[in-house]
Amino acid sequence: DAGVTQSPTHLIKTRGQQVTLRCSPKSGHDTVSWYQQALGQGPQFIFQYYEEEERQRGNFPDRFSGHQFPNYSSELNVNALLLGDSALYLCASSLGVGNVGEKLFFGSGTQLSVL
Amino acid sequence: DQQVKQNSPSLSVQEGRISILNCDYTNSMFDYFLWYKKYPAEGPTFLISISSIKDKNEDGRFTVFLNKSAKHLSLHIVPSQPGDSAVYFCAASVSGGYQKVTFGTGTKLQVIP
Numbered sequence: 237d238a239g240v241t242q243s244p245t246h247l248i249k250t251r252g253q254q255v256t257l258r259c260s261p262k263s264g265h266d267t268v269s270w271y272q273q274a275l276g277q278g279p280q281f282i283f284q285y286y287e288e289e290e291r292q293r294g295n296f297p298d299r300f301s302g303h304q305f306p307n308y309s310s311e312l313n314v315n316a317l318l319l320g321d322s323a324l325y326l327c328a329s330s331l332g333v334g335n336v337g338e339k340l341f342f343g344s345g346t347q348l349s350v351l
Numbered sequence: 352d353q354q355v356k357q358n359s360p361s362l363s364v365q366e367g368r369i370s371i372l373n374c375d376y377t378n379s380m381f382d383y384f385l386w387y388k389k390y391p392a393e394g395p396t397f398l399i400s401i402s403s404i405k406d407k408n409e410d411g412r413f414t415v416f417l418n419k420s421a422k423h424l425s426l427h428i429v430p431s432q433p434g435d436s437a438v439y440f441c442a443a444s445v446s447g448g449y450q451k452v453t454f455g456t457g458t459k460l461q462v463i464p
Contacts, residue, residue, distance in 0.1 A: 240394070269451075271454075276360075276456065277456055277457075278355070278357075278440050278442075278454030278455050278456045278457050279395065279440070279452075279454045280454070281451045281452065281453070284451065292451050294451065326394055326395070328394075339397075340397065340452065341394075342394025342395050342396070343394050344392060344393050344394050345394055
């Protein structure tokens with residue numbers, strides 16, 4: 237049973253560029269959340285997708301956008317990259333939206349470096 | 352505004368002894384608390400949780416204690432094992448809604464053989 241898979245594992249971009257990160261949820265899961273983990277910090281909630289719609293959003297600018305596809309996979313897009321966007325981006329999947337976090341399964345993340 | 356705080360960035364413990372990891376929170380709306388463990392190059396994995404209606408939850412070697420009046424929780428690991436060496440994140444959420452989880456900054460635990 238494949239867990240949460242993210243691609244790519246590492247990415248290097250320059251300021252001003254745009255990036256797309258991808259996530260496939262654990263088999264049987266229909267909800268995807270994205271988190272940003274800066275160096276020395278805990279993961280910070282970006283947004284959550286369920287039924288192909290953004291259901292909740294954290295304190296991130298509109299440069300961060302996402303999408304969920306009918307097969308439940310998801311993309312995270314970041315436009316106009318800043319140096320401060322350098323971080324580990326984690327995808328987490330779950331079944332439904334009603335639980336409180338203990339059923340979140342995380343991928344290994346995409347390490348984004350902005351130069 | 353850091354709503355979940357872990358003031359100890361690191362902790363070293365001898366194998367077989369107790370590890371105590373602490374966490375404080377500021378948001379009174381939080382009613383569900385979790386601990387996640389993270390190994391290098393892996394995503395966080397859920398470890399143990401506690402609802403605000405309880406003050407203790409135990410799962411094998413792991414026990415979480417919640418003091419609501421102090422807005423404080425702690426994770427006890429007894430006995431500590433070298434395989435427990437990892438970064439531990441305290442986290443909190445509000446039940447009944449979407450599962451936005453607020454994480455602390457983490458405590459790196461090293462269990463010395």
